Amino acid sequence: MPSSLSVASAKTRHKRVLPGFGLSLGSSLFFISLILLLPMTGLVMQTADMGWSEYWYVITDERVVASYKVTIWAALIASVFNGVFGLLLAWVLVRYEFPGKRILDALVDLPFALPTAVAGITLATLYAENGWYGELLAQWGIKVAYTPLGIIVAMSFTSIPFVVRTVQPVLEELSPEEEEAGITLGASDWSVFQRIIMPSLWPALVTGVALSFTRSLGEFGAVIFIAGNMPYVSEITSLMIFVRLQEFDFPAASAIASVVLIASLVLLFAINIWQGRYLKRLHGR
Amino acid sequence: MASGQRHQQRVGDRPAVKYTLIGITLVLTALLLVVPLISIFEQAFVDGLAVYWDSLGDPDTLHAIGLTLFVALLTVPINLFFGVLLAWSVTRFEFPGRKLMMTLMDIPFAVSPVVAGLLYLLLYGNNGWIGEWLYEHDLQLMFAWPGIVMVTVFVTCPFVARELIPLMQQQGREDEEAAVILGASGWQLFRRVTLPNIKWALLYGVILTNARAVGEFGAVSVVSGNIRGETNTLPLHIQLLYEDYQATAAFASASLLALIALITLIFKAFIEWRQERAEQLH
Amino acid sequence: MSIRLENISKTFGQFQALSPMSLNIDEGEMIGLLGPSGSGKTTLLRIIAGLEGANSGRIQFGDRDVTNLHVRDRHVGFVFQNYALFRHMTVADNVAFGLEVMDAKQRPNKTEIQHRVKHLLEMVQLGHLANRYPSQLSGGQKQRIALARALATKPDVLLLDEPFGALDAKVRKELRRWLRSLHDEIGFTSVFVTHDQEEALELSDRVVVMSNGHIEQIDEPAQLYAQPNSRFVFDFLGNVNVFEGKLTQSRLHNHNAWITAPSSDVPMNSGQLYIRSHELSLHTEASKIANLPLKVVAVNPIGAEVRVELAPHEWQSEQIWEADLTHSEYDRNPVKRGEIVYAEPRNGYFFRENSHQAPEQVSWQSRSLDETVK
Numbered sequence: 001m002p003s004s005l006s007v008a009s010a011k012t013r014h015k016r017v018l019p020g021f022g023l024s025l026g027s028s029l030f031f032i033s034l035i036l037l038l039p040m041t042g043l044v045m046q047t048a049d050m051g052w053s054e055y056w057y058v059i060t061d062e063r064v065v066a067s068y069k070v071t072i073w074a075a076l077i078a079s080v081f082n083g084v085f086g087l088l089l090a091w092v093l094v095r096y097e098f099p100g101k102r103i104l105d106a107l108v109d110l111p112f113a114l115p116t117a118v119a120g121i122t123l124a125t126l127y128a129e130n131g132w133y134g135e136l137l138a139q140w141g142i143k144v145a146y147t148p149l150g151i152i153v154a155m156s157f158t159s160i161p162f163v164v165r166t167v168q169p170v171l172e173e174l175s176p177e178e179e180e181a182g183i184t185l186g187a188s189d190w191s192v193f194q195r196i197i198m199p200s201l202w203p204a205l206v207t208g209v210a211l212s213f214t215r216s217l218g219e220f221g222a223v224i225f226i227a228g229n230m231p232y233v234s235e236i237t238s239l240m241i242f243v244r245l246q247e248f249d250f251p252a253a254s255a256i257a258s259v260v261l262i263a264s265l266v267l268l269f270a271i272n273i274w275q276g277r278y279l280k281r282l283h284g285r
Numbered sequence: 286m287a288s289g290q291r292h293q294q295r296v297g298d299r300p301a302v303k304y305t306l307i308g309i310t311l312v313l314t315a316l317l318l319v320v321p322l323i324s325i326f327e328q329a330f331v332d333g334l335a336v337y338w339d340s341l342g343d344p345d346t347l348h349a350i351g352l353t354l355f356v357a358l359l360t361v362p363i364n365l366f367f368g369v370l371l372a373w374s375v376t377r378f379e380f381p382g383r384k385l386m387m388t389l390m391d392i393p394f395a396v397s398p399v400v401a402g403l404l405y406l407l408l409y410g411n412n413g414w415i416g417e418w419l420y421e422h423d424l425q426l427m428f429a430w431p432g433i434v435m436v437t438v439f440v441t442c443p444f445v446a447r448e449l450i451p452l453m454q455q456q457g458r459e460d461e462e463a464a465v466i467l468g469a470s471g472w473q474l475f476r477r478v479t480l481p482n483i484k485w486a487l488l489y490g491v492i493l494t495n496a497r498a499v500g501e502f503g504a505v506s507v508v509s510g511n512i513r514g515e516t517n518t519l520p521l522h523i524q525l526l527y528e529d530y531q532a533t534a535a536f537a538s539a540s541l542l543a544l545i546a547l548i549t550l551i552f553k554a555f556i557e558w559r560q561e562r563a564e565q566l567h
Numbered sequence: 568m569s570i571r572l573e574n575i576s577k578t579f580g581q582f583q584a585l586s587p588m589s590l591n592i593d594e595g596e597m598i599g600l601l602g603p604s605g606s607g608k609t610t611l612l613r614i615i616a617g618l619e620g621a622n623s624g625r626i627q628f629g630d631r632d633v634t635n636l637h638v639r640d641r642h643v644g645f646v647f648q649n650y651a652l653f654r655h656m657t658v659a660d661n662v663a664f665g666l667e668v669m670d671a672k673q674r675p676n677k678t679e680i681q682h683r684v685k686h687l688l689e690m691v692q693l694g695h696l697a698n699r700y701p702s703q704l705s706g707g708q709k710q711r712i713a714l715a716r717a718l719a720t721k722p723d724v725l726l727l728d729e730p731f732g733a734l735d736a737k738v739r740k741e742l743r744r745w746l747r748s749l750h751d752e753i754g755f756t757s758v759f760v761t762h763d764q765e766e767a768l769e770l771s772d773r774v775v776v777m778s779n780g781h782i783e784q785i786d787e788p789a790q791l792y793a794q795p796n797s798r799f800v801f802d803f804l805g806n807v808n809v810f811e812g813k814l815t816q817s818r819l820h821n822h823n824a825w826i827t828a829p830s831s832d833v834p835m836n837s838g839q840l841y842i843r844s845h846e847l848s849l850h851t852e853a854s855k856i857a858n859l860p861l862k863v864v865a866v867n868p869i870g871a872e873v874r875v876e877l878a879p880h881e882w883q884s885e886q887i888w889e890a891d892l893t894h895s896e897y898d899r900n901p902v903k904r905g906e907i908v909y910a911e912p913r914n915g916y917f918f919r920e921n922s923h924q925a926p927e928q929v930s931w932q933s934r935s936l937d938e939t940v941k
Binding site for chain 1: 295296297298299302303306307309310311313314317318319320321322324325328367370371373374375377378380384386387388389390391392393394395396397398399400401403404405406407408409412413414415435438439442458461462465470471474475493496497499500501502503506507520521523524527532535536539542543545546547549550551553554557558
Binding site for chain 2: 638639644645647649654664719
């Protein structure tokens with residue numbers, strides 16, 4: 001498309017057609033540099049002051065490693081659960097008409113809109129031994145609050161919208177013709193779902209799950225109230241940073257934070273590249 | 286969605302399958318989302334209305350509410366302004382690094398709020414390279430309201446741009462090109478052609494930014510210093526109350542934030558309803 | 568206002584969208600840019616408008632050099648392919664937009680604007696729709712509103728990008744005539760882009776045929792049809808049969824089939840004969856002019872003609888041949904599907920092998936006349 005490429009050749013004398021290029025790009029760059037990039041220099045300088053061995057010692061401290069494990073496992077389980085539940089939610093919202101559908105659709109965004117601290121104390125209260133859910137689950141001998149299970153519950157609560165909102169638009173765009181073609185060729189509903197619908201859906205599903213995972217890794221507010229925060233058992237990495245900060249051990253806090261930051265940036269870039277790829281394949285450009 | 290009615294023979298339309306799936310979804314949603322939402326209000330009102338009003342009337346709570354609103358009042362316009370400019374630059378022009386810029390804008394989504402808070406603390410705190418200079422000039426940003434505003438801007442900066450970019454991309458630049466050809470100046474073009482097309486998404490972006498700004502916890506707790514009656518925002522205040530075993534008071538404050546969240550959701554549902562109706566008119 | 572383009576070229580990254588080209592458009596002329604997609608016609612139109620910048624060259628409107636002038640100041644009217652009507656404004660507000668955003672000094676007053684809008688809407692015969700929104704209009708109505716909006720500011724030139732592309736066949740034809748008569752009435756200089764040869768030939772004073780970023784031919788429609796100067800133009804105008812032959816003993820041979828070199832001053836050579844489908848007659852046996860055996864694939868009576876589709880029989884051609892016969896011609900020799908028939912050309916165009924020159928016009932009619940006289 002000529003029009004979309006047109007402005008690429010900035011070297012020509014031609015002025016850009018639409019106004020505000022300098023203003024909008026300039027202020028965006030200024031904003032991104034000031035708000036997002038500049039603060040990273042502080043972390044870089046703080047960790048650069050440490051020797052490599054000291055850095056390594058801090059980030060491989062036994063308690064810290066335990067926190068990585070808890071965080072990653074909980075985030076993994078939470079995002080896989082969200083993959084299943086999110087797909088179901090998206091499917092029901094796109095494919096069916098039923099009373100209350102609009103309310104359900106709006107509710108999906110609740111975890112985005114609800115402050116994490118509020119979610120945290122609410123879930124902690126619900127799953128506490130004397131809470132509505134805690135009492136019920138206690139009869140089965142299941143303890144959620146103040147265990148790693150609580151971390152999973154909190155993480156999946158806060159990140160469910162990621163899966164739904166990534167899968168939903170793709171599901172909406174699927175053409176009925178392909179399904180009808182499958183059905184007229186004699187395929188059962190299940191095999192049409194497996195062999196025609198899922199292949200177009202799974203890139204979006206993977207993206208959604210990956211976003212949900214990334215978000216869960218960094219979740220703090222919702223988790224700390226329900227987790228119990230027992231060292232080696234239910235202490236997440238974000239909290240480790242916080243603990244080191246309260247000990248005024250800035251270098252240690254920075255070192256751990258740098259691990260978390262690098263992990264989340266790598267995930268973010270990987271998701272974006274992956275998303276760009278599959279979008280390209282989907283739309284052929 | 287209308288296509289679901291036309292194509293009776295789509296996969297999963299058999300009543301048994303359909304109602305099972307709807308049923309499971311509704312039960313799960315009720316358990317995982319609705320009950321928690323209701324329990325916030327239940328806990329808030331468990332000791333009656335009088336206690337509820339009392340705990341909200343507490344001076345520290347009132348101060349926390351005021352500070353939270355103040356922070357949102359500063360954060361939202363900043364992110365509105367830059368969000369619009371960012372969306373304009375990445376959807377209306379092609380330039381090298383455009384994709385990278387959009388990815389950078391997503392950083393606050395991916396980064397743990399605690400890390401975000403720490404970044405600011407390290408830079409602007411008394412030991413940071415900017416912080417030292419500020420200290421010499423007797424400027425205190427961290428453990429004071431400016432720091433809270435700064436990290437809140439960080440955490441909530443993607444929301445406006447995120448709402449606008451897909452919409453503006455989908456609408457394309459033809460309308461604006463037409464307006465330029467007809468002689469419109471930059472401001473006329475934005476106000477009379479662009480703005481009417483994006484106003485609802487813009488408004489939703491603002492409301493979402495606001496909801497996140499009043500609710501930010503992790504990042505703020507790192508830079509606030511939690512001084513009651515001074516740098517305690519509402520979410521931090523909720524934490525203090527909750528850990529003080531004043532659960533009812535904590536939930537009273539929480540109910541305010543939950544109310545803001547509910548308003549946000551209702552507003553979003555309203556926008557979508559409007560949009561669907563507009564599409565049906567076509 | 569006349570338009571003069573000198574040495575305009577354009578690249579998108581590595582891709583040469585337009586090779587350097589020049590074009591002069593007279594005041595009041597209506598020019599059609601005709602070509603397949605990717606030929607650069609839309610890019611050229613957008614460069615004239617100022618929506619794209621050219622990499623080299625000069626653009627003049629009348630005496631005014633507009634090369635470095637921003638779109639806003641070029642004073643052109645532009646009708647977008649998908650109209651780009653402002654969906655949140657009424658029809659009247661759309662048309663009034665260009666007037667309302669003028670500088671305070673030039674801007675007509677409110678009543679004057681209202682008056683102008685009313686007049687424009689009447690001109691496009693849609694006065695009764697002033698208060699509707701674009702989403703409530705049909706495609707043809709949107710098209711006319713887009714045109715009224717473009718004309719509201721009294722532009723020097725009117726540019727239209729695939730103006731009828733999104734409309735169905737019947738509306739397209741109607742609007743085409745209407746646009747032409749409007750053009751004749753007001754006399755604006757206009758340039759439009761199309762990939763439909765019928766549209767270009769019917770509507771334009773001159774047609775610019777483009778392919779792969781360069782101009783193939785610029786001519787009046789009748790001239791273009793009578794004398795296409797390249798294989799591309801021939802192919803693009805359509806309905807042509809190609810006979811590729813080697814010259815031996817004054818005959819062009821292709822396997823067993825042959826055509827006698829026509830009696831002209833033109834010294835023949837090996838090459839390609841282009842024969843339009845209405846320049847063929849069908850016979851039951853070979854003649855002295857040609858031995859072109861063809862198998863009848865289909866017979867379609869369409870309107871005034873009978874179109875016979877023919878597959879080469881024991882010789883090679885890249886495409887199926889077509890012969891357009893009049894009904895009386897067909898009735899004299901009603902060929903049936905599956906039959907072998909022999910075609911005989913009346914007039915054609917000859918492209919020499921390995922040459923990019925314009926074709927020579929050839930005719931066999933004088934010879935067949937000679938034969939009958941004898």
